[in-house]
Amino acid sequence: LEPSIRTWFNTVEGGWSPPARAVTRSWLRDSLRARALTRDLKWGVPVPVPGYTNKVFYVWFDAPIGYLSITQCFTQNYEKWWKKDKDYDVKLYQFMAKDNVPFHGIMFPATIIGVNEGLTLVDHIFATEYLNYEEGKFSKSRGVGVFGTDAQETGIPADVWRFYLASIRPETSDSSFSWTELGTRNNSELLNNLGNFCHRSLSFCASTFKGVVPDMTLTDADYELIALVNREIAAYVSTIERGRLREGLRHVLSVSRLGNQHMQAAQPWVLLKGSDDDKVKGATAIALCCQLVALLCTLLAPYVPATCRRLREQLNIHEEALRINPQKPSLVRYLPAGHTIGKPEPLFAKLEPELIDKLRAKYAGSQSDRAKQNGEVAQTAAELEAAIAAQGEKVRKLKSSTTDKSIWQPEVDKLLALKKQLSSLPAQQPAVNNKASSDSVADLEKAVAEQGDKVRKLKSTTKDKVVWQPEVDKLLSLKKQLTEAQTKQKSSAANVASSGSSAADLEKAIAEQGDKVRKLKASTKDKTIWQPEVNTLLDLKKQLAALQVNNK
Template sequence: MYDARGDQCDSCGKLLNATDLIKPRCKLDGNSPITRDSNHLFLDLAKLQPEIEKAFKKSTEEGKWSANGIHITQSWLKEGLRQRCITRDLKWGTPVPLKGYEDKVFYVWFDAPIGYPSITANYTDEWEKWWKNPENVKLYQFMGKDNVPFHSVIFPASEIGTGENWTIVNHISTCEYLNYEGGKFSKSRNVGVFGNNAEATGIPPSVWRYYLMSVRPETSDSMFTWNEFITKNNSELLNNLGNFVNRAIRFIFAKYDGVIPKADFSGKLEADLIKDVNVLLKQYVETMEAVKLRSGLGIAMAISARGNLYLQEANLSNVLFDETRPKCDAVVATAVNLIYLLSAIISPYMPAIAESMCRQLNAPLRNIPDELSIDILPGHVLGGAEYLFTKIDEKMEEVWKGKYGTGSG
């Protein structure tokens, strides 16, 4: 690959040394690197391979690994593990606490996973209940596919090598690559939108969370495009979820002074809704248990869409309130309870939106139930109406593409 970096190929994900490159050069001054002898520490992966393979087999049989995570790890094991250098001649990083190595630091992907238990230990003195309790704790890890070997081979090897009873990864959920506008993200080339750029757009974090999860490259590479980003905000978030919540709650304030009426839920429309939602809810739970996060979000939005269909079929309106009050009572009472369910299943993706929904309902955050239940009871007073989302001007596509580059440029 042209312009490959000295640690990893962006195209195939292979780990590299600078000496593996054809005509290597320094990005800053263009000079060619000079090789020299230096003493380093190595992790003897070959010695640990049988135990690593045993742990890998157990985890993949019992856990929910993405297919590419399994394939990448299998290819490493099949090729045969070799000694892996875990130190670097750099000024920044974690210093090596060993005599004779004071001027060296640990290689980041040896050191970083060890930070997981150390961060936990900084949070609680009971950290071993999590990290040295494999019989009762299941470790889920999420990453891009280029980081798989560090978590499926090197980090488990570090744990196994201590001879102690560490919690070893049970589930690895890996992604393919998220590309940008027909090409690749490149911070060094100022192509793509990154965290500081996302903040600068003024678009709320919930919208970013939704979009990125909806295009999460779980099975194949996916593409970030500003056109799709804007469309998903306006068509899915605003017109689906936002419309359902806003329409129901504002109607209750307009006609019921924000108070939930007593209702009969035995009508056909209500029975059909409850049946359909419970089918979707079961699918949602099964999908989330299988760590298929993108599909789970799709099901959550399907439940919201079913709520919109219910309001449309019931014809929630002033006419319904004036002419068929008992039916209207059932519709608004059913709708707020569906909103309460939606707040729970949306929460893993957009916690701020879930909090807004619960504020509007004047109800506490809740766990995800097994079935749609009636938890917002007659006489309950809602908290107030808020807009969950706002429309993004479609003209902003060209503005943002011009500001943050295009991958094909």
């Protein structure tokens, strides 16, 4: 299939975005290698071949076939879309992140070429680069950024989100989401430029002509404006056909900007108070601006559909009447003279700086960071350790069942995120810290033994230092407390000896300390635990020997 794929790609790559071309070319730089189409998993579409029914199809072999089946669910004439038909000129456009280009630029086309049933191959793949968040990267696993439900909770209209994200779409290089820029673009481009022009134009028509669109007597200045607008429309159609949605939006705003400039230059509110000729010019200016509002409603429909529905109601016009001829893109008279518009209303609202600052602070950092700031209870170390162990087991099983990185990498990312979350937890001191002064040496020795056992078990189950290191730290802290307690005990014993202890007292203390040492050595091989007690025993024996010499 490789020669056919290369030939086909050479004929269509001109209609692909730069990221899509770059990714596909990197795959074709060397000879293509065979890829497994099945997986040994419990979930998925079973392979309907005897001897292979215990396997399932690889998801990226199976999923693109759904493009055909979903069309069949929509219409019985689905083959007119997916097979060449003399009555229909179908072009297939696909939009995606660049990570998915290999499946749509190599694998699925290979499938279509291989079955040889004349199915439609993709004409245009528009892949994007990465969208970053403020000064860092979006991360779904760590909750860094603002996502669908978050956007909904902000109360900012969906069309504002759609407009802003389209205006920063990473079509040729990485771009970055910024709360400040979101507020600025809403207030300057949507509110002051686009919304202001539409509302002023329709309001003049409503207040001056009772909502009836006046006739136009065009002047050279008007024809000049129309020529400039037509240039923007042609550029808009060209960029949209090439998948440049961000650039297409720029041409829409240029039309609005031209309309604002024309209204300011014509000053219809002044002309309508002048001579009869002036009144005709004023009426023409308002009518032409209303035509531009209808044009803007047409151009903006893919970007801000809800706003365009409201604007169509204000224009009192059906959606079918607002069309652009792609073969001859130009301004047409959408609103005939005598057409009655609806009630003009503002389309957008200002986003106050205080709201933007509040949202930026609310969605700063990761979800765990925000939980801490909001006083929420984050996962404990024990809960995270359990989650890491379970996720680690899941990753090991996936890696043992397939070498396909695209399957297990998302699970690896989750595992790394959990480990990072665990390592970011504040160092927790063991509970005995809070009452170290009242704990006996025996209590601390017991705690050290139990913690040491816990560490040994963790180390035997995983080599991942991130999992067991926090427990090691607790163990070292307990040992430090034990050493301090033993030092105090030793000092106390020395004080007893120096205050005139009898040989009998020392012999009793030595017997008790010797018994203690024997029990410790029997319970653990960890020298750091019992060596201090051995030192205490030796010191007691030394005191007894010195006392016996003096008594002679």
